[in-house]
Structures are given as C-alpha cells and as structure tokens.
Amino acid sequence: MRVLLLGANGFLGRYVAERLLADPAVQLTTLGRHDDADVRFDLSTGSPGALSRFLDAVHPGVVINCAGAIRANARDLTRHNTVATATVCEALRRSGCGARLVHLGCGAEYGPSPSGSSTGEDALPRPGGPYGVSKLAATELVLGSGLDAVVLRVFSPVGSGTPAGSPLGRLAEAMRRVMQHGDGDLRLGGLAVQRDFVDVQDIARAVHAASLSAAQGVINIGSGRAVKLREAAAMLARVAGFNGALHEMEPPSPGSRMIPQQATDSPGSPGAQPAPTHAPYPDGCGIWQQADVRTARDRLGWRPRIGLEESLADIWMEAACRI
Template sequence: MRVLLLGSGGYIGRRVADRLLLDRDLQVTVLGRRDAADIRFDLAAGSPGALARFLDAVAPQVVINCAGATYGTPRTLVRANSLAVATVCEAIRRSREPARLVHIGSAAEYGPVPVGTPIPESTEPRPIGPYGVSKLAGTELVLASGLDAAVLRVFDVVGPGTPAASLFGRLAEGLRRALEQQENLVRMPDLSAFRDFVDVRDVARAVRAAAVSAATGVINIGSGHAVRAREAADLLVRVSGFDGPLVEEVRPVALPVQAAGETPARSMANLTPPHPAGEPVPWRQADVRTARERLGWRAHTPLEESLGDIWLETACRV
C-alpha cells in the first residue's frame, strides 16, 4: 500500500513515520517543510493545485495528516490546523485517484464535559481557545469533504520525544536542574485536572490501524482512563529520584477529588498547565469503544513506562 505522510517532523508524526517504515506492506513517502522530507511542501502556504500534482505523482492510496501546531498565535494555529487541512482535502479531491485520508484531531475539540464520565464521539464539541477551535475547524473540513476519511481524536499524548514546552517535558527538565543544582523543591502549576494520557507509540499504532481499515468519521484515541495530572507528575518525580516537594499552585475546580495543597515557595521551574494555553477543562476521559470495535486497537503502554522514557531522554541529554 502506498502511503503519503504529512507532518513527520512533529511529535506524533515522528513516531508514526517510525511505525510505518517498519511495515514491509507499506510504501511510505514523506511530504513536509524539512530537508529530510521526500517532497518539500508547506501545507499552510502551498496551493491545493500544487499539492494535487504531487499526489498524482506519488499516487498514494492513503494520506496521513499529522501536520499541525499545538502552540502559537491564533493566526499560526488557524493556518496550521484549519487552512492547511482545507488545502489537503481540496488537493485530494482534485487528484486523479482520490486517496483515503487519516487526519489527526485533538480531544481539545470537545472542551468542557461533565466530570466523571467518558467522552463518546457523539459528544457535541465546545472547544475553548484558539487551539481547540482551530482543530475542530480542521475536523469539520475533513468530515464535510466527501472523502473516504477518518479523524483520530487523540487525547493527552505522553512518551518519548515529548515537546519541551509540554507539561512533562518542562517538568522533567525542571527536575533535572533541581538534581544538578541540589535545589530542594520544584514549583508546579495547578495539577488538579484529570486527563486521559496515551503513549505516543500507541497513537502511532492507531494511525496505522486506521490507515488500513475502512473506518470513517471521528474515532477517539486514548487510554480510556482518567488520571489526575498531579498523580502523573508524582510518577515522574519518583522515576527521577528527586526527593523534594512539588509545590502546586492550586486553583478551585469542580472535581470529584480535592486537589492537594502545598505551601508556596520559590519557583524552580515555571511549568505549563496540562494543555496548551491553560485550557480550563477539569476532566477528560475517552470513551474508546469505537477504536476497539472499528480499528481493533487499544492502548498498551503503561503511564509509568511513558513517563520513565521521558525521564530517560531528559537525564541523558547533554
């Protein structure tokens, strides 16, 4: 099967590329802005017609779109997460043999939901902030395109290669500095929110499963379990060997479990909230029945392993 992969330079895209290149049944071509790509093309700036010509040359049976932006100005997010998706959809429609499309969406598209219940794909999206809105616009473009398409609405991704600006990327770096400089604490943001953490390698497996399936529409990709961000942070601290306190800036939220409070102290690391732009969503847990039934997929990697691999990368960084 011929596959065209978009966005292989990103966090998820790199792992998807690794997974696809190991599959002897797939012939993978990479399109992107970086020199390492087989085809150099900027989705946010290029025209659908130009992209359609590349599609005709490669003749992929499946296009996998991992391209997008998680951080940046509203303009940057709209260009990367909405305009670029419109370009991809239009290019596929114009190509001689329209390919199947597998697009990476985000759980941020859902926005606030009732605390304590899994989120099914039928939930009405109500995103908060430019990131969630721009991702939802991309999803809606795919669903309205008339293409043979699936949108994988990915929940909170963790594991090796995590971005430096993410919660665990910055926490791991803060812990490393604290150990090196013999500091006795690390200050955290409010970590009372619950999140559904899924390993990036499991996400890559889900993408591969979607590529070779006939499933269409929105499909949640998550672990199916909600974990308080504080508990996940404590796991990373234990893996690191840091024995000082994590001082959390607690803000009141409606949660089933009272957030632990610590005494404020001097900051060792200014860490970001569990999601870009401080998304004020107290609860997120995927209903993953659709992924199991239609893709034969479920998450396998324990959260402890995902966080341990983040720490291993950080501790070995020169």
Template sequence: MRVLLLGADGFIGRRVADRLLTDPELQVTVLGRRDTADIRFDLAAGSPGALSRFLDAVMPRVIVNCAGATHGSPRALTRSNTVAVATVCEAVRRSHDPARLVHVGSAAEYGPTSIGTPIPESAEPRPIGPYGVTKLAGSELVLSSGLDAVVLRVFDAVGPGVPAASLFGRLAEGLRRAVERGEPQLRTADLSAFRDFVDVRDVARAVQSAAVSAATGVINIGSGAAVRVRDAAQALVRVSGFEGRLLEENRPGLPLPAPAPTVDVPGGHEPRLPEPRPLAEPVLWRQADVRTARDRLGWRPRVPLEESLSDVWTEAACRI
C-alpha cells in the same frame, strides 16, 4: 500500499513515521517543509492545485495527516490547523485517484465535559481557546469533504520525544535541573485537572490501524482512564529520584489543591520551570470512551503511563 505522510517532524508524526516505515507492506513518502522530506511543500502556504499534482505523481492509496501546531497566535494556529487541512482536502478531491485520508485530530475539540464521564465520539464539540477551535475546524473540513476519511481524536499523548513546551516536557526539564543542583523545591503549573494520557507509540499503532482499515468518521484514541495530572507528575518525580517538593501555581477561578507542606531551607533556592504557565485550556476533566477504537480498529492501548513517564525522564536525564 503507498502512504503519503504529512507532518513527520512533529511529536506524533515522528512516531507514526517510525511505525509505518517498519511495515514491509507499506511504501512511505514524506511530504513537508524541511529538507528531510521526500517532497518539499508548505501546506499552510501552498495551493491545492500544486499539491494535487504531487498526489497524482506519487499516487498514494492513503494520506496520513499529522501536521499541525499546538502553540502560537490564533492566526498561526488557523493557518496550520485549518487552512492547511482545507488545502489537503481540496487537493485530494482534485486528484485523479483520491486517496483515503487519516487525519489526526485532538481531544481539545471536545472542550469541557461532565466530570466523571467518558467522552464518546457522539459528544457535541465545544472547544475553548484558539487551539481547540482551529483543530475542530480542520476535523470538520475532513468530515464534510465527502472523501474516504477518518478523524482520530487523540487525547493527551505522552512518551519519548514529548515537546519541551508541554507540561511533562517542562516538568522533566525542571526536575533535571533540580536534581543536578540538589534543589529542595520545584514550582509547577496547576496539576489539579484530570487527563486521559496515551502513549505516543500507541497513537502511532492506532494511525497504522486506521490507515489499513475502512473506518470513517471520528474515533477517539486514548487510554480510557482519567488520571489526575498531579498523580502523573508525582510518578515522574519518583522516576527522577527528586526528593524535594512540587509547589503548584494555581490558576485563577479553579479550586485550590490541598496546600503542600513547606520546609525552610536557609539560603535555599526554589528552581522554577522555564516560564511556568497554566494549561492552555481550563478543562478539569478529560477521559476517552475508546470502545469505537476497539471495535472498528481492533486497537487497544498497550503502554502503561508509568513506562511512558519513565521514557520521558530517561530522555531528560541524558542531558545531565
């Protein structure tokens, strides 16, 4: 079966590419802006008509859309997460033999939810911030397109290749520097929220399962467990061997965590993460209800969080 992969250079896209390329039943063609792509095309700037001509030439049975942006101005996020998706949907509709579409969405589309409760796919999306709003707009375009399509709402992906701008990407780099310099303290962003961390390799398995399934609609992809970000950060600290303290910078308007004890170190320094900043969305709780993924895709997460964080640290440690 021929698969057209969009967004193969991103964090999730790279792992999806690895997964699909090892499946002997699949023939994978990559479309993107970079020279490494089989077909050069800018989804945010190209026309649906031009893309539909590529589709008619390649004739994929499935299109996997991992393309998108997590950071940038509202206008840039709109181009990457909404306009590009509109181009894909219109191009598929115009093609002679419309392919199945597997679209990678985000748990940020849900926005704030009740603390202590898993989020089902039936929950009303209430995103806050440009990222969640633009991702939801893209997903709604897919769901209302009339195509054979499924949206995978991926929760907090972590693991090897995690972006440097992400919380754990910044934390791993800060720990690397602190270990290298023997520093006693490290400042971080606020870590009081709860998140549902899922390994990026498990996400890739879910995408593969969705590509060969007949499932449609929205399907959550997460671990099914909420973990306090502070606990996950401490797990990364343990793996790194850092023996100092994490000092959190608290966000305005959110509850303060218990104060961390401090140690006076004459002449000591407090290394800071590169441009420490709060999480992009003030959402205190995120936990996926993953029963639909189990029932409709036969998918369950396999990689424990400790292994994901160990792999994040291994990559960072290689830069010491």
C-alpha cells in the same frame, strides 16, 4: 501499499513514520516544510492544484495528515491547522489517486467535560481556545469533504519527545535542574487538573490500524482513564529517583495548569524564584478530560498498550541526558 505522510517531522509524525517503515507492505513518502522530508511543501501556503499534481504523480493509496501547529497565535493556528487541511482535502478531491485520508484531530476539539464523564464521539464539540477551534474546523472540513476519510481525535499525547513546553515536559525539566544542583524541593501548582494521557507509540499503532481499515467519521484515541497531574508528578518523581519534596500550592481554579518552580527558603534568598502562578491549561479543556475509547476498540481493533509510568520513564530518560 503506498502511503503519503504529511508532517513526518512532528512529535506524532515521527512515530507514525517509524511504525509505517516497520511494515514491509508500506512504501512511505513524506511531505513537509523542512528539508528532511522527501518532498518539501508548505500546506499552509501551497496551492491545492500543486499538491494535486503531486498526488497524481505519486498515486498514494493512503494520505496521513499529522501536520499542524499547537502553540502559536490564532492566525498561525488557523493557517497551519485549518487552511492546511482545506488544501489537503481540495487536492484529494481534484486528484485521480482516490486515496483514503487519515487525519489527526485532537481531544481539545471537545472542550471542557463534566468531571467523572467519558467523552464519546457523539459529544457536541465546544472547544475552549483557539487551538481547539482551529482543529475542530479542520475536522469539519474532512468530514464534509466527501472523501474516504477518518479523523482520529487524539487526547493528551505523552512519551519520548514530549515537548518541553507541555506540563509534563516542564515538570521533567524542573526535576532535572533541581537534581543537577543537588536534591531540593519543587513547588507545583495546578495539580488537580486531570487528563487522558496516551503514549505516542500507541497513537502510531492507531494511525496504522486506521490506514488499513474502512472506518470513517471520528474515532477517539486515548487511554480511557483520566489521571491527575498530581499523580503523574509523583509517578515521574519515582521514575527519576527524585528525593526532594513536591510541595503543592493552593488549589488552582478550574482550568489551571501546572507550573513548576524550585522551592527556596525565603523570597529574599539568593536565586529565589517567584511563587508559581496559575494560567489557563493550554488545551482549553478545563479541569477534566477522559476519552471513551470503545469505538477505537470496535472499529479499529485497537487498545492502548503502554502505561503512563513507561511513558514518563521515556520523558525522564531524555531529560536526564541533559544532566
């Protein structure tokens, strides 16, 4: 099976590429904006015609779209998430390759959910920020394209390579700094937020399964369990062997995120840092999100295998290497 992977150098794309390369039946070609791709092509500015001609030359049986942006202004999110997906869909319509499209969406497309609920694929999407809006628009383009296509709505990815700007990435980096200078305390805010974390290796398995299946429409990919950041922070501390105290700040308002700071004896002490503030959680999904993953089980034969503690150990291993 010949597979064309878009966005192979990204957080998720790297794991998808690794998974596909381990399958001897797969002939993998990568396409992206950087020099390490087999073919250099910017989906946000390249024309559908040029991409279509490349598809006709390579003739893949499956196209996997892991390309996109997470942290950018609304204009760039639209270019890299929505316009780029429109280019892919139009190129596939023009091409004679007849490839199946596996597109990676995200849980942020759903927006805030009632606490205690599990979000199924039939939920009405109400994204709470520009990122979710740009990804939802991309999903709608895929679903309305008439192509043989499936959208995997990935909830909160975690594991080795987790971006340093993410809540868990920031926490690991804060622990690293404290431990590097001797055990101390951390002051944390926004720990009441709950998210459905799913390991990147499990996500790669889901993408592989989707590329081999005939499933269409939207399929959630998550653990099926919401975890408080408070619980994840304590778990990461155990994994890291962090002996300091985790001081939780005042309860945050709904939709706040965790911002770690090193605790100090007094505001005027040398090296003192301001108390953490609460800012909107970057995915715009409020205080709670949990995926209903029964469709992935029934249509892809997929279940998550890797627990959060193992994912956090991978995050810490990377952070510890910087000590």
